[in-house]
Amino acid sequence: MFDVSIIMPVYNVAEHLPRAIESALAQKKVIGEIILVNDGSTDGSKEICEAYAEKEPLLITVINQENQGSGPARNAGMKQASGKFIYFADPDDYFSDRLLADNLALVKQRETDIIVFGYTQEKAGRLDTREVRLPRLPQMDTQKDFRKHFRNFYHFSPYALWNKLYRKEFLTKNNIKFTNQRMGQDALFNIEVYKHLESVTINRRAYYHYVTHQGSAVNRYREDRFDLELNIAKSFESLIIEWEEAEEFKDLIAEEYFNVIYLETANLVHPDCPFTTEEKVDRLTELWNDIGKNKIVPGKKDEKNPFRYALLYEMKTGHHRNALFLMKTRNLAAAKYTKPFTKIKSFFRN
Structure with missing residues (x-):
């Protein structure tokens, strides 16, 4: 052996x-x-x-x-x-x-x-x-x-x-x-x-x-990304519930679900996404009304990352078009200004 x-x-x-x-x-x-x-x-x-x-x-x-x-x-x-x-x-x-x-x-x-x-x-x-x-x-x-x-x-x-x-x-x-x-x-x-x-x-x-590496799976548009990420969040929540620690770790559960919304927002603004702007706004609104209000808001009371804070604020206030614009602007800046962006990535880390 x-x-x-x-x-x-x-x-x-x-x-x-x-x-x-x-x-x-x-x-x-x-x-x-x-x-x-x-x-x-x-x-x-x-x-x-x-x-x-x-x-x-x-x-x-x-x-x-x-x-x-x-x-x-x-x-x-x-x-x-x-x-x-x-x-x-x-x-x-x-x-x-x-x-x-x-x-x-x-x-x-x-x-x-x-x-x-x-x-x-x-x-x-x-x-x-x-x-x-x-x-x-x-x-x-x-x-x-x-x-x-x-x-x-x-x-x-x-x-x-x-x-x-x-x-x-x-x-x-x-x-x-x-x-x-x-x-x-x-x-x-x-x-x-x-x-x-x-x-x-x-x-x-x-x-x-x-x-x-450039072109990694996380950076590509995937039609099924939301379902895959949601499965992870649900599995994590089940783990915490099984431990009988849902109240103690409610912020971590909320973070898992916010990650689902975050990655789907990035997915929606990807150049390969086939949706129209209005379809993207409707999609994000629907997801926030379901997951955001029920899974994220109850447990996520703060956010230290400036970009994620701004994104969360726009979603909480119902400005989903602004949220999409923020994510698109961030991704374009990251692609265009890789070197200077690296220097401030501690503020914009996924």
Whole structure:
């Protein structure tokens, strides 16, 4: 049995894939396996995976399947994984050669269900955009500890997979798998993890480089974006209700639903959205009257981010046309003035 199984779903990322695989191969003093799940790639990614597997047959396994999405791809990897721990890496990112050695040592020492560590966020080809993010949380040895500190935990990329190492026995015991939802399956997976989580190790060092690329799925128009995001918010709300903490975390529930409205607003102003201006206004008005008044307003009393504050104000006052104009202006400014926009992104972060 391996200490860890690195599972990497692969779909049309030939340009970045070698760096990601090399990061996995570079892990020091760790007996691990690398499972590359080619999810129907058409750009040469399949051939890159197979070339690495031929070079390192004892370490790398390739699974080829028809395109089903990253969730089913990760499930295929987990089904074959023999490691005591599971690590999910993205094929267009890279990470430190100490990631596994350091975090395995800590999580084994403390015998927890997962370990959470820091990361560096950056834009592709832009080293000046690097921002190190570290978890400022205590060690949590019980389910009670985790829920007590959940508010702070929530504010440190709770839905990311790549800044966590999962104990396979924990995932198997609780039958935790990915859904086939095309977007947000990482959020749904982690919400399921948090339902059962008993203990967490925190490592306040950064190991992973999360790289954002132009044309990523979150920046594209999707007809079904609202339904996908709403499913995440509902799942999060169900988690909190199951904990019997709906009153304590009503602001977090409201934040999840505001995120649904926020992302749908961005979706509506995307150049590829086929709706007329009036249809967009009607759509946003309808959503706010349903979700905004019932799910957001009762729990969301303040907003520190200036842009989100302005957007929330326009929606609360019924000025949905203004809200659409704000989002469109923001997106145009972000696209046109990338460098200066980076300097003030702490005020305009999604």
